[in-house]
Amino acid sequence: MRLVLVLMFFFSTAVFAQTDKTVIHSEILNDDINLQIHLPDTYAHSNDFNYPVLIVLDGSTQFEHVAANVGFLSTYAIIPEMITVGVSSDQRMKYFTPTQIDKFKDSSGGAEQFRQFLEQELLSTLGKKYRTSDYQILTGHSLAGLFTSYVAMTPNSQFDAVISISPSLWWDSNWLVLKSAELLPAKRAKPLRWFLSMASEPNDMASAFAAQIKQLQDGLGANSTGNASKQLHWFYKHFPDETHDSTPLVGNIEALKTLFAGWNAVPEIAVMPLKDxxxxxxxxxxxxxxxxxxxxxxxxxxxxxxxxxxxxxxxxxxxxxxxxxxxxxxxxxxxxxxxxxxxxxxxxxxxxxxxxxxxxxxxxxxxxxxxxxxxxxxxxxxxx
CATH class of the missing domain: 1.25.40.10 (Tetratricopeptide repeat domain)
Incomplete structure (x- = not known):
């Protein structure tokens, strides 16, 4: 009990962190994108330590809880410390959908351009201003989860891990689910870890998700076994007690814990010397x-x-x-x-x-x- 009480004080530093707000102009999108950048409290404790980056889509609603949970989990060495970046735009349907459909002819189908913005402009800009490392994670919910699923299936993506919370895979008659049969076996630029989840959503949302999981199982095998297992590791969970609106809070926590399962060298009281x-x-x-x-x-x-x-x-x-x-x-x-x-x-x-x-x-x-x-x-x- 004494150990627990002492550690509760010394492990509670990550909540006091710096958050910057700014706007970046994208030449690729010809648009201004709002950013919120949350730096770990330890950022000021060194002049040369570089941090992984977690990009949070729909930052205006999702950024704060994700940044807080990253701080909490990293404080206890459950996941790495990260720079968390919220990305917001008023054209989410356009930027998060991979195909253009007649009903939304002028406001859909811009996913590839938005991916290029993230990977070619945003990550580069962040690297010039902040001490970022070469490990990037992307998370999105609903339509943003459709977009992150598109990124996860893009063979030349720069992201190392992707989170898709209740993704809208029903878009354009399950276009991405059907396309995944072609994309999943493709040789990738580098390994990627992908977490998908679904809450209590009914109808097309749930059926499209189930179809996507089946594609993954047929193409890669359950939970990353199969020919492409060395390049794409995927995980999924259901949260039947969560609604579409509540699931991002639980989903992102579970996603981060799952992506970094077994990452903590000393999760309990057993200890190691530095060399180990x-x-x-x-x-x-x-x-x-x-x-x-x-x-x-x-x-x-x-x-x-x-x-x-x-x-x-x-x-x-x-x-x-x-x-x-x-x-x-x-x-x-x-x-x-x-x-x-x-x-x-x-x-x-x-x-x-x-x-x-x-x-x-x-x-x-x-x-x-x-x-x-x-x-x-x-x-x-x-x-x-």
Missing amino acids: IKHFYRQKSAEFGYEFPLFAQQYNVYGLKATYEQKTAWGVEILAEGTRAFPYSEVLWDSLATAYDLDGQLEQAIQASDKAVLLAKQTDSVFLNEILSQAKRLQSQAKK
Whole structure:
């Protein structure tokens, strides 16, 4: 219980993050697109750490809850820390549909142009302004889920993972479902992980989804077995207790947990030394097609777990490397002070605590009082 209470404080940093709002003009679309960019709290803790990007379509309604859940899940090292980007437009039918139909002749069929905007313009623009890594995820719901399904089936897509929540696969008489028989076996530019889900929707929405799952099973085998399994890994879930409107909240959480299932090196109280943690993630690089470096929350989670499971030397090693990778993190420095203290290295604990206090004061950290409290306690120990 003591471990749980201590970790609840030190693992609760990701909710205090920076969100930027801006507009990008697309030459491909000849349109202005609204953006919301949510940076992890740890973004300011390093000058050179690069973060994966999660693009959230229909950002005006879906961005905030997705960004908050990314922050929560990454705080506990369940998924990587990410830069979350909300993308909004008033022409969603045009941009999210892969074919033009007579009923909506002037406002449909622009999916390919919108995909090119995301991959050629948006990702490039984000990379010039922010420290982004070469791992990108795309999520969408309803018509946006139709679009993300289209992206998932596009062999030369730049995205590494795609989420389709209650996708409107009924569009144009199930056009994409039928097209998938041709697209799924195609050789891909790089591996992709695809999560699909359906809630309690009836009629065409549900039947089109069922048809798509059957296509995936026939073309690739259940849950990514078959000839194309090394390139396209797919997963699906049903949420019968959710409506079409409520399912994005649950669906995106489950999608992220599913896409990164088994990603946490230390999900429970069992602990690892630093060398074993690094080996674990080197093995994961083959699974994801990308080598994720350890991020700040991982150092904090794994270092404190080791410390409080009486592996204090492991905790010190993990947290010390964390402060070298993220030298401006007041939380990591304070956690390192805790590890040094429990390892019987009081002088080093005080030095780490002093660094934590300095950084916390400079940034007006929400954790300043707790950090000052540990500093006071360590100073009192030194006087005994």
